[in-house]
Amino acid sequence: DGGITQSPKYLFRKEGQNVTLSCEQNLNHDAMYWYRQDPGQGLRLIYYSQIVNDFQKGDIAEGYSVSREKKESFPLTVTSAQKNPTAFYLCASTKRAGVGEQYFGPGTRLTVT
Amino acid sequence: QQQVKQSPQSLIVQKGGISIINCAYENTAFDYFPWYQQFPGKGPALLIAIRPDVSEKKEGRFTISFNKSAKQFSLHIMDSQPGDSATYFCAASKEGNTGKLIFGQGTTLQVKP
Numbered sequence A: 001d002g003g004i005t006q007s008p009k010y011l012f013r014k015e016g017q018n019v020t021l022s023c024e025q026n027l028n029h030d031a032m033y034w035y036r037q038d039p040g041q042g043l044r045l046i047y048y049s050q051i052v053n054d055f056q057k058g059d060i061a062e063g064y065s066v067s068r069e070k071k072e073s074f075p076l077t078v079t080s081a082q083k084n085p086t087a088f089y090l091c092a093s094t095k096r097a098g099v100g101e102q103y104f105g106p107g108t109r110l111t112v113t
Numbered sequence B: 001q002q003q004v005k006q007s008p009q010s011l012i013v014q015k016g017g018i019s020i021i022n023c024a025y026e027n028t029a030f031d032y033f034p035w036y037q038q039f040p041g042k043g044p045a046l047l048i049a050i051r052p053d054v055s056e057k058k059e060g061r062f063t064i065s066f067n068k069s070a071k072q073f074s075l076h077i078m079d080s081q082p083g084d085s086a087t088y089f090c091a092a093s094k095e096g097n098t099g100k101l102i103f104g105q106g107t108t109l110q111v112k113p
Helices: none
Strands: A004-007 A010-013 A019-025 A031-037 A043-051 A054-057 A064-066 A076-078 A087-094 A108-112 B004-007 B010-014 B019-025 B033-038 B045-050 B056-059 B062-067 B072-077 B086-092 B107-112
Touching: A004 A087, A010 A019, A019 A031, A019 A087, A019 A108, A043 A064, A076 A087, B004 B086, B010 B019, B019 B086, B019 B107, B033 B062, B045 B056, B045 B062, B045 B072, B072 B086
Parallel strands: A010 A108, B010 B107
Antiparallel strands: A004 A019, A019 A076, A031 A043, A031 A087, A043 A054, A064 A076, A087 A108, B004 B019, B019 B072, B033 B045, B033 B086, B056 B062, B062 B072, B086 B107
């Protein structure tokens, strides 16, 4: 089955630690996106990548970093510089940037205490 | 210019009734308007989408109405069912660009049996 996998589903970390969230897709999509979702709010774009080895900041990139070394993988690192890291993180992809449906993964809920 | 405003924040409808969710946008360059459905703890899934060349699009019980001059679009769910209880997000983007979706704040729909 083609799709997007995110792991783990739940993640717990202590304040001050960096943590990396995994996102893998087997849809052969060029573009990938990371969103953050907080209760009662819409999705906000953190980073996006239109093609391998290229990525751009979204609206709330501070305290986050990404890499895109392989077409199918787009990991997100939440650094200790992110002031409010506890949230639901969603990865998405499209066949090409700006074209067609954006497919979402099941999400990772990160709790930092 | 980049905002998408969604209302109401929450909605309670009786089974068999019509659910209506509204969105308004500012950027006239937007030309792709999807609606996503999200169940608790899951990623959003595309429900239906419209482009400005039509004023209405229907898929089963779900209809999007689009008013280009008013910069508004709405989702109508006919014969609402308890299984429709979820959070609904409208979004907007400029196709052929980066693919960045601008999301509304979301509407939590509860359909009572």
